[in-house]
Amino acid sequence: MTETPQVLALDLGGTSLRAGFAIVDAPAELAAVERWPAPESACALRDRILALVAARAGSAPLAGIGITIPGLVEGTVSRWVPNLPFLDGVDLADLLGEAGVPVAAGNDAQMALLAEARFGAASGLDDAILLAIGTGIGSSVLAGGRIVRGGRGAACSFGWASADVADPGEDRSGWLERQAAGRALDRLGRDAGLADGAALIAAARTGDPVASLAIHQVGAALGTTLAGAVALLDPQAVLLAGGVSDAIDVLGPPLRAALTRNLPPHLRSIEIRPGQFGPRAGLVGAAVAAGLGPEWWRVR
Structure with missing residues (x-):
């Protein structure tokens, strides 16, 4: 056999x-x-x-x-x-x-x-956005049942999205990545007198005002830029993956508030769900x- x-x-x-x-x-x-x-x-x-x-x-x-x-x-x-x-x-x-x-x-x-669309949190969907927030920000889009790759394979590099017209730019990382990825959280944690981003998230969960403000800024940056992607693509759901997605309990409210504020009424109900397969x-x-x-x- x-x-x-x-x-x-x-x-x-x-x-x-x-x-x-x-x-x-x-x-x-x-x-x-x-x-x-x-x-x-x-x-x-x-x-x-x-x-x-x-x-x-x-x-x-x-x-x-x-x-x-x-x-x-x-x-x-x-x-x-x-x-x-x-x-x-x-x-x-x-x-x-x-x-x-x-x-x-x-x-x-x-x-x-691809994994989530075949067997996970995007199974059965034809249109979805995935944000993988870790040390950096990875992203991908499912549109009409296909993973969008673009002319050179570089489509959907969401970490390069910007909500700051005065930002001078960088060669190796985009504006959103510098505001909301793991390295940004580590920097904000140190600025608050804490060890790193994980300590910042833990402090925000206790209601610490300095940590909560920093987390609010990160969530607002994510939600504001994500609104542009949702308005452009009209996905059925947004999937959050990566290590930082574990902090959705504190990041979620400011992210959702900024997303709602920057979207027309017919798109504000977009579902945000965690990926099924994690790392x-x-x-x-x-x-x-x-x-x-x-x-x-x-x-x-």
Whole structure:
């Protein structure tokens, strides 16, 4: 009896690489997920992945490899990866050609939304926005049943949205990312005499006025810029993912207030819901993409 093919899912971040195998027909059921520090070169990444493939000798056939990249991906080519610049310009399909199977590659937020749209909080929806708020801000859009990628794979880079016409800009991070991502919370925490963003959130939960004001500013920045995206796209839901989404109890009220204030009445009821897969979303999405192939972005 022929064994059911498997896929290899890889979630490459700025500091770590996670990997797991799944049956092609059950990509959300990843087995034996392992984690290592992020590789320091393209060759090191290739060697790690090929070693995983080789270790499967005698197992079920491998149908494909899916990999998330924390940056801009065009097809299977990494165009711009700020935290892993050695990948800039690298074609991942060529890099992993020795594995002998198709490679599906995408931005980490796009892959996370793929997982949620197939099996999670966006299942059954044709139009949704996902915000992954962690150290930075990742984002992706499902429109008409397809993950929006744009002309160069860079669509929906929401961390670059701005609500400040006087902002001078930066080359490596956008206005919203500088106002509302984990690094911004850490800075605000230190400004308040606390250790970091986690301490700031904890203090806001106790009603500390300084911490509460800082959290209000972050939520207002998110809600104000998100209103533009909702007005442009009219999604059925907005999904929040990433570490900062755990603070939705204190971030949610100012975010919702700013969102409502900046939207017309017919869009104010937009649902905001947490992602189902949490930190596993990118890895599950990579497994889904590996099974779907090069056109993994066609969700419906």
